[in-house]
Amino acid sequence: MERYLQHLAVERGLAANTLAAYRRDLRRYTEHLQEHTDPPVTTLRGIGTGHVQDFLRTVSAGAEGRGPLSTRSAARCLVAVRGAHRFWALEGLTRTDPAAPVPPPTPGMRLPKAVPVDQVTALLESTGTETPQQLRDRALLEILYSTGARISEATALDVDDLSRAVRRTGQPEEDGGAMPFVRLFGKGGKERMVPLGSWAVRAVDDWLVRGRPALAAKGRGTPALFLNARGGRISRQTAWTTVRTAAERAGLGDRITPHTLRHSFATHLLEGGADLRVVQELLGHASVSTTQVYTLVTVESLREVYAAAHPRAL
Template identity: 45%
Template structure:
């Protein structure tokens, strides 16, 4: 089992180009499954593989795991066994025809346009760190990038003359995203007056760096945006993707078509983008209730 999991993870990383965080998630889920089957004396790749899978899913349910968690574990098992079947390492897929638990769709939290303005106004641009933070927040809201994509940017990925940025999403898929004039202005300000002071002469391709001159991490960005949310007295819960969700919702509210928003976000499947149409419909209902005299 151990060598099979290693082969599967290698396949996901090399042939499918999945991100390190995704590989780590697969590795953890499959190691938990391996430990369970070992403790129960079950053979996960033998003739009774179906029994092993069902026993594991039942354990997760008895442990009180959320449907989303069970669904994620099942998805990992499905991918793993499909790989083994394609490699002819097993004759039958024990996860065939197994359905994931029904999930309640949770709408992403978004900021209003006014709240975004408050958030973006918080960084003090008199210091290099403030210039960096202003550039990051403006760029994130202007492009809808994932935070991982933002902190992975190199200087060469940003073309301010033609107002676009090259970013690399899930599966290392590259896409070109336009950058608004305000965001381009603040990125230029950061490059001219902030980045060199933060790098302190160190050579790094990273666009956004921390106080030590190293590439800023996702966790570092999360701390920064939460600080500015508190500073701006924004009461909504802020996550690393809050500006991405707000970007998509505001575009749709202002007339952008769904396919364009899908391209900008880098979603492989338009059904992922459709979640934001629920938000805009909810907003329309709210406006109706507030404005119509007989609502």
């Protein structure tokens, strides 16, 4: 198992969070083989296709004292198992690949949960701009909605990932007024450049000038864009709390997450006429099929508007 995880980290460059998920899934798989099969399976070559099928049924049903996994989570779990068996077969550790014939469960279509523009605006404006923490939170929220960044991408940002147009406060324009951009590193370390809207630029500028120096003075020096109260890089948990707190202040309840802003970013772009391929590039999706789910959201909103506005719709 460790050899496979090392292969994923070194050869395929998977992110730390993805590796942690694979490790959890594979640990559950090995525990199932050793503790819940009769007789227990203790070697790789003792695993058959029936064992893999039984494991999938178990995690889907919630046996072994654990709750059932959703179809999507069970599919992810099986992906880890299939990948490991394929690797072990290619490395010659097993003669065959017993997981290859086992298809993953097909998850149902789950539409992304975007919120209307006015609710996003209320959320963004719910944070004050008086203290360094408030300036940081406002800049973080604006970055998330302006770029559609994943929460891990936003917290990993360094100051140098901002174009000079964002970082040169008070200096004359040198690039002909070109739109500023931010450099994001997505899954597998894939880099992409995303434009930064004027509202986000102002919020980040305020943070860099009036907020970040105060927090940076408490730390040991870090290139991170967003800092915590001790002057170190902000954590994903703190960023999550920032979004949830802003949503509560805006009266939106607890249904807003950082990914809601990413979904809203994509949905609002498509509703405004953006090309699907452009949105795919901005989101950092490897396949356009992943991005196409947002077109279903916009079509549904068109149906709702039509039904409400056309005199003979109903």
